[in-house]
Amino acid sequence: MKMTEAGPPTIIITRAEPGAAQTAARLTAMGVSHILSPALELAGRDEILPDLSRYAGLIFTSANGVRFFAEASADRGLPAWCVGPATASEAVREAFTPVHQSSGDAHDLAHFIAHHWHAHTPKTLLHIANAASRGVVKEALESEGFKIDFVPLYEARPAESLAPDAAVALEADQASIVLIHSSKGAEAFLGLAKAFDLSKTSFVTISEQAARPLQAVKTGGVTAASHPDEDHLLEALEKVLANH
Template sequence: MSETRPPVIVTRAEPGGSQTAERLEAMGLTPLLSPALELAARGEAVPDLSGFGGLVFTSANGVRFFAEASDARTLPAWCVGPATASEALREGFSPVHESSGNAHDLAHYIAHHWSGESRSLLHIANAAAKGDLKKALEEAGFTVTFLPLYEARRAGSLNEEALGAIRSGTRTIVLIHSRKGAEAFLALANGLNLTKTEFVAISSQAAAPLETIATGGVYAAGHPDEDHLMACLEGVLANG
């Protein structure tokens, strides 16, 4: 573990964590997979889709869980960003509309690109998702039904490689993909010295829980997607 090429702990839940690890390996880095959260289906039933004019996905995981729960693929899929849209295309949804940004940006995108007759939407997401998207869309004249198909649960522990890297006292970087992921990581890392650990988060919102503790530094991507997260990481490495 050199000072210039520190290990990078990936806290993202699977299967996304492995995808992030592949990108890190392609950058010549050493990823240590240690998901802080585990995703689980909630057993919710998918409603009759005949009255809906479209599906709204705010994560690639939402696409995956819906694809497991339903064979429906012909309703327009409105996706929060490129990763979510790519997953929708892989699962066979058509047409797929891609926004760029957060839930507020997606609501604005839908409102300004809508051409369907029914303005009733089904939003598939994590059970802990905030109601910002629903509120913004309803203010724009849509009816939104929220379908929490899955939930994120805190992992039992960090893995031994990740713990070893943090305890080594040498420079270590942790990638954070969500606010809930940051909170889960801090709970799992309770009692550890994080003053040599730097955090690179996908957004300032995701980074917020980390601002209250002593760390080696907290950095947030300029835009909430994987490409900008990697760009932020590269900047941190270059300045290290």
């Protein structure tokens, strides 16, 4: 890793908890110092789960969806269809079985489900996600003849402020790199950081979609992961760090 005379850049993690702590642990293992400043806070919603016997499976498009479902229900009898490795790992940890894992975004998950569905199994699924879910999975699968119900068990709310250390880093005349895990997280971070000049701040995002809100501001550069998961996000970060 190259370092400038001013030292390595400050890494700011904006992911909501408990994911932020998981990212922080991986950065620590990499020997990379960091600041935790979640831009979003997760909160449960007053939603009631429907009768699960009506469904042939559950769809999870985030590990948080798994966590909030696990808090709301002890039922683990339905197959879990998960968007990627982090979500699938959480489903395994919560004792779901079987757990099916795609390796991409919501579009990839819908394609994966449609092409791995047993012909004689009813095409009825329950999607658990946050209230801001764009409905990509529902729309794509319904075009394949599935019936998808959606229950938003939680929502992501903007944090009240940046962490003090993060504010100091952004205000100082030093290089900073902000990690972005979602487009909603990017929007929330920009709202919290509107008083700061971000023209020297670099961003590493988990996907091109997550990077879109950043097009509205002048930054020190935006690098999107080549694949929308944590491994590729940290791989992209390593490449950015190597150029500092």
